[in-house]
Amino acid sequence: MDEMRRRLIQSGGGMTLLGLLLAAGWIKPEEALAQAQTWNKAAFDTHSLTDTMKALGGGDPAQSKDIVFFQTPEIAENGAVVPIGVTSNIPKTESIAILIEKNPNLLAAVFDIPTGTETSISTRVKMAQSSNVYALVKADGKYYVAAKDIKVTLGGCGG
Amino acid sequence: MADPMKIRATTLGDSTEVKVLMSHEMETGQRKDAQGQTIPAWFIQNVIVTWNGRTVLSAQWGTAVSKNPFLSFKFKGGAKGDRIAISWMDNRGDKRTDETVIA
Amino acid sequence: MKAVRAAVALVALAIAPSLLAQGSTADEIAKYRAALQDGNPAELWEGRGEALWKQQRGPKNVSLERCDLGLGAGVVKGAYAQLPRYFADADRVMDLETRLVWCMVTLQGYTEADAKKNPFGNGNDRKSDLEALTAYVTSESRGVKMNVPMRHAKEAEAYRVGEKLFYFRGGTHDFACATCHSEEGKRIRLQDLPDLTTAQGAQKAYTTWPAYRVSQGELRTFEWRLYDCFRQQRFPELVFGSDAAIALTMFLARNANGAPFDAPAIKR
Numbered sequence: 314m315d316e317m318r319r320r321l322i323q324s325g326g327g328m329t330l331l332g333l334l335l336a337a338g339w340i341k342p343e344e345a346l347a348q349a350q351t352w353n354k355a356a357f358d359t360h361s362l363t364d365t366m367k368a369l370g371g372g373d374p375a376q377s378k379d380i381v382f383f384q385t386p387e388i389a390e391n392g393a394v395v396p397i398g399v400t401s402n403i404p405k406t407e408s409i410a411i412l413i414e415k416n417p418n419l420l421a422a423v424f425d426i427p428t429g430t431e432t433s434i435s436t437r438v439k440m441a442q443s444s445n446v447y448a449l450v451k452a453d454g455k456y457y458v459a460a461k462d463i464k465v466t467l468g469g470c471g472g
Numbered sequence: 473m474a475d476p477m478k479i480r481a482t483t484l485g486d487s488t489e490v491k492v493l494m495s496h497e498m499e500t501g502q503r504k505d506a507q508g509q510t511i512p513a514w515f516i517q518n519v520i521v522t523w524n525g526r527t528v529l530s531a532q533w534g535t536a537v538s539k540n541p542f543l544s545f546k547f548k549g550g551a552k553g554d555r556i557a558i559s560w561m562d563n564r565g566d567k568r569t570d571e572t573v574i575a
Numbered sequence: 576m577k578a579v580r581a582a583v584a585l586v587a588l589a590i591a592p593s594l595l596a597q598g599s600t601a602d603e604i605a606k607y608r609a610a611l612q613d614g615n616p617a618e619l620w621e622g623r624g625e626a627l628w629k630q631q632r633g634p635k636n637v638s639l640e641r642c643d644l645g646l647g648a649g650v651v652k653g654a655y656a657q658l659p660r661y662f663a664d665a666d667r668v669m670d671l672e673t674r675l676v677w678c679m680v681t682l683q684g685y686t687e688a689d690a691k692k693n694p695f696g697n698g699n700d701r702k703s704d705l706e707a708l709t710a711y712v713t714s715e716s717r718g719v720k721m722n723v724p725m726r727h728a729k730e731a732e733a734y735r736v737g738e739k740l741f742y743f744r745g746g747t748h749d750f751a752c753a754t755c756h757s758e759e760g761k762r763i764r765l766q767d768l769p770d771l772t773t774a775q776g777a778q779k780a781y782t783t784w785p786a787y788r789v790s791q792g793e794l795r796t797f798e799w800r801l802y803d804c805f806r807q808q809r810f811p812e813l814v815f816g817s818d819a820a821i822a823l824t825m826f827l828a829r830n831a832n833g834a835p836f837d838a839p840a841i842k843r
Contacts, residue, residue, distance in 0.1 A: 395538075426529065429547055434529075
């Protein structure tokens, strides 16, 4: 047991304890999920970028040209499924969040990106109406943002 | 019990691309049923992706992620045959874990 | 006079950008559709359908793995590209959905009513096993050229009846399938309507069903497509697995011959 603890401490660089436990096969991903289960209710309940930033514990994010949308259409045929791809070229990117200005709740998703994972994610979100979509990046403890205006045309009939 | 996820993990040079589809209603809590009653929110809140046990992505989701969610990303490393496991948990506490090997 | 000319010029100026916008709108919608192709939730239905196909179910507790979809018992690969077709055991032309019901009845021991009772999911918690099975079987024909046979007299008859139905005008709106689907360049809002009277139009339409409909969050089969077209044109309800549904499917599937099947697809 002591030996194991020593190894944990020695090899700790860059990896979280949770990661180590996972790597050692001591806990299953599902259990890791239960332990990692933090869900920032305050942030997901916000209705303005200012409030979201407050809930996330950050200040005003700086506009950044190093955040790029990819595979993200300017017009979405259906707001139920809007593809969003975000790449951050900002060094030391830790997380990427997607926010939709005119949705009932602003924050759609936050992705935490460990070292070794490319700072680029692609997913699909719902949009209540045409709106600015923000890609919010946390890098080296600071926040950066880029916006894209996406128009939503909701086809009415079942065709 | 939710349906299995569909996971694809493929090596691309020195990195691995992971694509996953999850079966989930992702109910927003904003909709009403035929009787005018609000349909309660029901959505995935946490996602974690591991490669041979090591976390390569974790996420928190709100109700705005689309029904039957799709997610794609890449991480450095990964070899054919390595294990990729993905788990999600929703706001009702339902969980699901699926695995694949890198192709 | 000058004022009129100025007004005309103003109107022309006002129109020009909107015309331009229309072109770029179409481009952007095309980009949207392209972005959806990568990661089609239809795969979730395919997976569920494959599990259902292999699972021992029904009063007789057997799987569907001995179901004959036209290419021999248990052959799934490429089967959908040759449906509908005449089946001697049933002495009837059948589309895939009807054949699945047949196998659920004859192999698994379900009553026909039970096998047919939930042909389409409700977009929420009530999922349809038939849609999942259809997703699985059709996915096994992806890339296979459509080759719907017309050797048997009943196949030819189904085609002829389907053609009649396609042009048959009726309902409160005096509508036919052909009202919307027999000319190039028609559309409803942003939806381009395929001209199903041309080989190209029929091919493009038929080979992209079933499809995951993002607007419904459901996988929809070709029978559903016909069912909903009937509803939209204010026709009487198209009964699932009816001769009319199979005949229309026969007409459209046969017209799509020669094109590679490319579904389950994803549509808005």
